[in-house]
Amino acid sequence: MGAQCALRSKLKQTAGQGTTEYAILVGVLVVLAIVAITLFRPKLEELWNAIAEGINGL
Template sequence: MAQAHMRLMNEKGQGTTEYAILVGVLVVIAIVAITMFRPKIEELWNAIANGINGL
């Protein structure tokens, strides 16, 4: 019984760690994508701002 409880506790910790690693990887991918596409994002942002100002 004690071994089953310890195994369950270890799996919960492992799931949390995997989730944290996944979130970290997604954040790094987002930062790289924003850095690479920054000129296009600025162009799009400016087009949207100009369209709003033209109303």
């Protein structure tokens, strides 16, 4: 019985650990996306305007 209880406890810890790792990963990706958008904002606006002009020219 003791081994079974220890195994269940270990599985619960592993599942919680995986969820935490995914949450940290998503947080890091969000921060990177915000930084990238902030740094490249002028180029993104230029690209967006070029696309809009191309569509309006059709």
